[in-house]
């Protein structure tokens with residue numbers, strides 16, 4: 249794996265001003281280098297600042313101290329090279345599945361593409377998440393898992409350098425969740441995207457990631473440990489069940505979350 | 515068990531019987547009060563020649579109503595043209611909200627009729643005055659509901675807009691308006707309802723051709739049957755306006771379209 253830092257989070261603090269001159273230090277001195285084509289997951293207890301980190305990378309929130317660099321460019325604002333898959337899919341309910349993706353493609357790649365190229369491009373990503381049959385349906389007419397797939401297709405369709413996912417499968421039942429995890433891994437092998445994914449789920453973190461970033465609890469949360477997951481791809485959840493490396497990683501995360509940085513107020 | 519559709523016809527008819535009973539009793543008690551059959555006979559006369567025009571003071575019922583409707587739609591259209599942009603502005607900008615809100619809160623509870631003398635002084639002409647009064651009537655619900663619609667746009671949609679780097683113009687047309695339009699139509703429907711209430715009173719004060727003045731004129735002519743006809747027609751037209759606005763609002767509401 250190349251060691252070149254692709255996405256560099258450098259000594260980042262995030263301080264939220266609270267009313268009455270008080271403030272809340274959510275993140276303190278977060279440091280992380282993410283390589284190109286890597287899948288990194290961030291795990292930690294609720295409220296530790298996972299979403300905050302993701303929003304900083306996305307540029308949706310401002311950094312208090314430190315810098316985040318993507319290919320040596322400072323991140324100061326949101327942009328399509330850092331696509332976000334939101335927890336609640338955030339599809340526009342007045343547009344069909346096709347139109348939701350088309351709108352993003354038109355805006356981001358529209359200048360370079362002819363109308364028929366736009367159509368082919370949109371269909372390519374609808375295909376990728378197997379939603380041809382639902383392309384003319386509205387978000388209100390499809391299941392939660394399908395919506396999340398549309399969200400992923402929309403994010404990928406604008407060909408981002410980094411795919412940021414905030415608990416993308418959090419609201420789904422475990423069968424749908426497994427299905428989408430497999431989908432995501434397959435698509436990432438095709439596209440080679442760099443992915444940062446936030447999760448609460450230990451198995452999801454191990455299955456999907458090249459590295460698992462474990463966060464300490466807030467306030468002043470930071471990265472506690474980084475775990476390398478040395479499992480070859482493609483990964484198969486059935487075969488991994490009894491795999492030693494899988495079990496070691498799983499154990500390490502559980503140890504971190506429930507022993508070293510246990511949170512008793514949950 | 516009576517079938518539902520029979521109920522829907524039978525129950526209002528039953529109530530109509532009660533109302534006609536009370537009405538007839540009133541007509542017996544108050545000499546000169548028109549009976550239901552008087553009004554029915556007059557209604558047929560009035561409706562048989564709705565478009566006659568014998569000059570300013572004497573025109574058919576359709577022309578009277580048409581004049582009132584034209585004023586309502588005139589003032590209403592101007593209120594939309596002004597109120598929607600203002601509502602968008604104060605919905606999107608906290609500063610604009612802070613600037614406008616105190617005035618909206620103070621002016622909103624003022625009866626639109628209070629503006630009438632001032633408008634008459636400024637415009638020196640009854641038609642423009644009536645249109646202005648309807649404009650003042652209609653604008654507040656439109657502004658308030660438009661701003662409410664803008665503020666109900668979820669943070670998630672705005673984040674999508676930010677990630678895609680939509681321009682402010684694109685943000686308004688692709689994200690904010692689709693969410694706000696059903697709210698805007700709610701405001702328009704409220705406005706139109708109140709405007710139709712207010713126009714009658716305004717025309718009574720200004721005179722000229724219009725259903726409000728017609729009713730007042732018939733009072734002066736001691737033609738009480740026509741007053742009742744006026745009340746019924748105003749009600750029917752108000753109901754039609756409200757129903758039409760409801761249909762248009764549903765047509766533009768993605769939540770109702772998506773579920774076709």
Ligand SMILES: Nc1ncnc2c1ncn2[C@@H]1O[C@H](COP(=O)(O)OP(=O)(O)OP(=O)(O)O)[C@@H](O)[C@H]1O
Nearest residue numbers: 264265272274293294295296297298299300301466
């Ligand atoms: N705008 C804000 N103002 C003040 N405090 C905030 C704000 N946003 C987040 N916080 C605080 O920062 C901390 C981290 O929040 P964050 O949403 O990043 O947690 P999280 O790890 O994503 O939690 P979860 O797993 O529940 O989604 C929390 O304690 C939260 O209360």
Ligand SMILES: [Mg+2]
Nearest residue numbers: 298299300414
């Ligand atoms: Mg979160």
